[in-house]
Amino acid sequence: MPSEPEIYTHPALNEQVTAIGGSYVFIKEQIMAHQDQEILVFTGHAVLDTACCGAAGCAYALVPGFVDRYHCRQDAAGRWQSRVRPIRDAAVRKSISALILDQAPVQQVQFL
Numbered sequence: 518m519p520s521e522p523e524i525y526t527h528p529a530l531n532e533q534v535t536a537i538g539g540s541y542v543f544i545k546e547q548i549m550a551h552q553d554q555e556i557l558v559f560t561g562h563a564v565l566d567t568a569c570c571g572a573a574g575c576a577y578a579l580v581p582g583f584v585d586r587y588h589c590r591q592d593a594a595g596r597w598q599s600r601v602r603p604i605r606d607a608a609v610r611k612s613i614s615a616l617i618l619d620q621a622p623v624q625q626v627q628f629l
Contacts, residue, residue, distance in 0.1 A: 522585040522600040525629070526592055528559060539565040539574075548584060549620075551613055555584040557601055560621055576623040580604065580613060604628055 533542045541563035548555045557580065564574045582601035590598050604610055614626040 520582070520603045520605055522602050523582070524598050525557070525581040525601045527597045527599065529596065537567070539563060539567055543579070548587065549616065551583075551616060555587075556604075556613060557581050557584050557587070557599060558617060558621075560623055575625060576621075578617045578621055578623045578626045579629070580617070580626060581629045 527546065528543045530543050530546060533540050541561060543559045543561035545560045547558050547560075549558050550556075559579045559581075560576065561579070562574060562576045564572075566572045566574075581599075582603040585600035585602055587599045588597045589600055592598055604613065610628055613628075617623065617626050
């Protein structure tokens with residue numbers, strides 16, 4: 518059963534966010550074709566350099582969902598918002614992950 522569209526607020530690009538174990542940054546936003554639909558994809562990287570167990574890092578992709586309406590409005594802070602349908606189906610997630618891992622230099626794909 519397809520999920521209902523939800524409003525997703527786009528993260529700022531190229532703005533480092535400090536977290537308890539390090540920091541992360543989104544560096545790219547794109548729409549990718551998957552079968553007969555479009556998916557919203559953000560790529561970025563994280564650095565874990567203030568954690569007690571050592572330093573590490575990774576590149577990642579975040580997939581909010583299938584695009585229902587792209588950049589349909591802005592929030593009070595001026596960030597774009599889109600209507601997306603979260604991807605719940607495990608087989609579809611696996612297919613999308615394979616597509617992204619083949620096309621982007623990332624180690625992991627996360628879904629909202």
